[in-house]
Amino acid sequence: ESLSTDLSALLSFRSALRGRTLSHWNNTAAASPCSWPGIQCSSSSSPTGQRVVSLRLPAASLSSAIPDNTLSNLTALRTLSLRFNFLPSPLPSDFSRLSSLRNLYLRSNRFSGPIPDSVLSLPNLVRLDLSENHFSGPIPSAFGNLTRLRTLFLQGNSLSGNIPKELTSSPLEQFNVSGNSLNGSIPEGLAKFGVSAFAGNDLCGKPLALVCSEDISLPTGTAAGGNSSIFGGGSGGGGSGKRKGKLSGGAIAGIAIGCVLGFLLLLALLVCLCRSKWNKKSRSVNATAAAIKDLEFYAVKDDEKRVAGLESGGSSYANQDVYSVGAMQLPKGGGELEVNGGFEKKLVFFGNSRAKAFDLEDLLRASAEVLGKGTYGTTYKAILEDGTMVAVKRLKDVNVPASEYKEKIEAIGRMENENLGSLMAYYYSNDEKLLVYEYMPMGSLSALLHGNKGASRTPLNWETRAAIALGAARGVEYLHSQDPSTSHGNIKSSNILLTTKHDARVSDFGLASLAGSSASSTPNRVAGYRAPEVTDPRKVSQKADVYSFGVLLLELLTGKAPTHSLLNEEGIDLPRWVQSVVCEEWSSEVFDLDLLRQQAVEEEMVRLLQLGVDCTAQYPDNRPPMSEVRRQIEEICGGGGQLAGALEEVKEVDVASTL
């Protein structure tokens, strides 16, 4: 068994299932599947050699049953996440071959029937999530044999019967069976998981307020019929005639206790009902807070992209994959934000067509990944249950009153142009400000230019760069045309997002004026784009935008980020570096090597470079307006017709391999 066994297992899995993510699994590009989306391998220096150890395909539109002899051949697999798909039963019968499996996440699929024996025979399972499926029948007592099991999520199925007491022999730390058809008493050792772990069943015993009937021991006098027991003196039969027709002291006490218990039960039921209603209402907000705290934790802890759940670690709908990432444990339960003030606990959508396409609850259920931390907050990619992908920006340190905030965000939402990133919705509370954008699958120009330096990357040709420059110029020109005081304030390559056709969309506009004081401490990567006259980044202008756009043009042509180490070593910025080289001679030295291969377009490249230099003039008045910049780019690059041709060509490029 080796990586090649894993490769063929994955290929047979791919041909049997054909999901969205699987179409990016490219067997011709590499003999190793380790760089395919969703796959992680062990290091080649590990004792067993390089093997596939993690397969994560959340919300990948997988909808047919997994056949035998596919996944089960990934015998070194430790984590398998197939949550939020449409997978039906059965699991492959050879599933138990995955004996190294630690984490199995199958939440929100269409699995039905009894919980499969093959899962119960995975001896090393630590985390198991089978929630939100259609599993039925009893909870097998064999769970008790999984001696390492720490997380067991079975909520939202149709399981029936008792909760086996054997479960208490597993070292469970997380447990949830809510929303099934279970009955009987809750085994004592599980009471610590709280009411929410058991709600929505017919269960009794701690932690529920419903006391099991066998625990209610009433005085004997109340229980028996017989000739004189309840009318007698409680001693059974020997009552005097005087007492006939009267209740004995014991009977009265019994009835009184019965009444009190009955009342308590009723009260408990009422409390349960109210709580579940309240929980439903408040979960969204609390979960957002807790979830985002979780995500934040990851963003802070590790800059790498990590798959995380956008769900509350503390609620019954707890995180799953998050817990399997490395050895880190997320803080649980915490993160409850007290939200005050009159605001609507819902997403506010823009535009009619997309109105209410999803709600906050959907967003909270989405799986999420940190895309990056920017000036105004952290951005996450969230995959909704139906597969829709959105980018969610959590703003930090917003420094304007609510009314002004809403007004500004709504002004941003009203802007529509094919070269502007589209703001779909926002969420506002005192503690959380979220912006939901359309997700751009190709990522940013920054990633495209500087992301992949390996041999496998596809160089970005002149036509593509010119088309991106023109699209971005059109987007910024549109913004500037709204009002002389409207400006972007943060033009840079990570804010130029690309569609799969490499169309440029300018994003992040309008946020500068909302930012709090912390945004004024400029990170290096932003500083390179900033016009020299800008001292407070919150006070932006159209002329300052033109300067930043000029830096962007120079970046496109030189392939150097404004923070490039070469520039830092020389202690100068990109515009000055370009000028210093160019002044000596209009040499091709400045251009990206990838561009120099296209000798034929050097003249155009030089003209665009000159435009970049003009835009980055020291004095704002010497910079051309954006409409002029756009016009010149059109002229230099041959306008619509030629670019359209270039785009057609770009479509052919394997988009996945360009990043």
Ligand SMILES: Nc1ncnc2c1ncn2[C@@H]1O[C@H](COP(=O)(O)OP(=O)(O)OP(=O)(O)O)[C@@H](O)[C@H]1O
């Ligand atoms: N809608 C989106 N689709 C895809 N990727 C996005 C989207 N929005 C942002 N990103 C990417 O997420 C990352 C973080 O974005 P974010 O806007 O938070 O920070 P930034 O662009 O690096 O800095 P700043 O906040 O100063 O704009 C960036 O790499 C950005 O390109």
